[in-house]
Amino acid sequence: MNSSKLLDKAVDQFASLPGVGRKTALKFVLHLLKKDPQEVDIFLQSIHELKTNIKECRKCHNITAEDLCEICSNPTRDTTTLCIVENIKDILSIEATAQYNGLYHVLGGIISPMEGIGPADLHIDTLLERMEKEPIREVIFALSATIEGDTTGYYIFKKLKDKEHLIISTIAKGISVGNDLEYTDELTLGRSITHRIRYSFNNE
Amino acid sequence: MNSSKLLDKAVDQFASLPGVGRKTALKFVLHLLKKDPQEVDIFLQSIHELKTNIKECRKCHNITAEDLCEICSNPTRDTTTLCIVENIKDILSIEATAQYNGLYHVLGGIISPMEGIGPADLHIDTLLERMEKEPIREVIFALSATIEGDTTGYYIFKKLKDKEHLIISTIAKGISVGNDLEYTDELTLGRSITHRIRYSFNNE
Incomplete structure (x- = not known):
């Protein structure tokens, strides 16, 4: 295979990543071409290892290298509260807080x-199974504030x-912390008024 | 290695690509995690093949799978004209025209x-060698319109x-084709006036 074909093939592959066009893909490929072969090997190895060792947690569908994920198998976590999210990126975001x-x-989607x-x-069937088996007392929906997110939440709410x-x-x-009221969109501002939080004098 | 370490390692690798932050890198990694293992293998394989088979053209430092690149080894190309570029991306851009x-x-840089x-x-020594050996009658600088580009051009110009x-x-x-004069920056407009092209009636 000649060099332009090899280049095109690699560019095509990078261009299949979300939000990456052919120009950016070419930038990535040329960057890798300039790097030491060992460095590129580490790059490829890290993706290969991830892909071969990572699977879905049997219980919550988070990613894991074991049968159960680090959160499900952590004995210090509160097993009575369950947070329902769309994807594992949301878990990372919430964990970061x-x-x-x-x-x-x-859920694996919305x-x-x-x-x-x-x-x-979606993984709603396994959610309902968990509700039967596990000592869950509270379910928190942490879904996007979109029509799809609301629909998904309402659908599961009806089941529960x-x-x-x-x-x-x-x-x-509600309005983002640190955000100017002036720049908050009407819908968000409307919701934040509807769901206003009452000041309390006794810290409760 | 546990799943977050594997994830982190892959994210680190993607985040080392130019213009990619950790958020985008995570998006890429999660995208690959969702894909079929075969598809990810094709992704990895294309980069591996590129990296193992591609080297620098002995003459012009373009990329090639052979000893000489497709342009240097093409007998229909005009061997008396040499275009000096910063990197192989510029070759792709000029070839596309x-x-x-x-x-x-x-040059491999600027x-x-x-x-x-x-x-x-930079590959200026090999350029000077080529000037001795090859039947080059015209040298065209196709470098960025920046101070660095001008400096590089001037440096080589002095050598030649x-x-x-x-x-x-x-x-x-000059001004970009299709661009409104109104939105062209002063420097570019100034240059396009200085280097104005004379209309000619006899099509010469």
Whole structure:
């Protein structure tokens, strides 16, 4: 194979990454061409290792190298609270806040008729199984503040609402911390007024 | 190695690509995690093949799978014209215009005291060798319209100016085709006035 074909093939592959066009892909490829072969080997090796060793957690569909993920197998986590997220990126975001100590359940997507994703395509069946088996007392929806996110939350809410004593909540939607009121969009501002939080004098 | 370490390692590697931050790198990694293992193998294979088979052209420092690149070894190219470029991306750009049929010489960078790149770091010695050996009658500088580009061009120009009968030119700088005059910056507009092209009635 000649050099332009080899180059094109590598560019095609990088251009298949989300948000990467052919110009950026070419930039990446030329960058790798300039690097030491050993460095490129480390690059390839890291992806290969990740892909061969990482699988889905049997319980929550997070990524893991073992049977259960680091969160599910962590004995210090609160097993009575379950946070429902769309994908593992959301777990990383929430973990980074250090404000949550419960377990997660990754849906693997969001209900989106436009993209042909229905409830059956998501890990809702395994969620309902977990609700039976595990001592879960609170479910928190941490889904995107979009129509799809709301639809997905409402769909699961309906499936869970017959469970007695189960607390179901969703993460608060409102103006971003540090954001100017002036630059907050109307919908967000509207929601943050509807769901206003009452000041309390006794710190409760 | 646990899953977060494997993930981190792959994210680190992608984040080392030019213009890629950790958020984008994570997006790439999660995208690859979702893909079929075969597809990821093709991705890795294409980079590996590129890196193992591609080397520098012995003459012009373009990329090639052989000893000489496709341009240097093409008998239909005009061997009397040499276009000097910073990197192989520039060759791809100029080739895409289909307006040039001569040979190239890749400098592998540009003189930039700020980044510690001097003339000795560029392929100027091999350029001067080529000037002795090859039947080159015209040298065209196709370098960026920056101070660094101008400096590099001027440096090489000084090395070449004693060669008799050698035509030395630089690509035209002016307003972009299709661009509104109103939105062209002053420097470019100034250059395009200085280097104005005379209308000719006899099509010459």
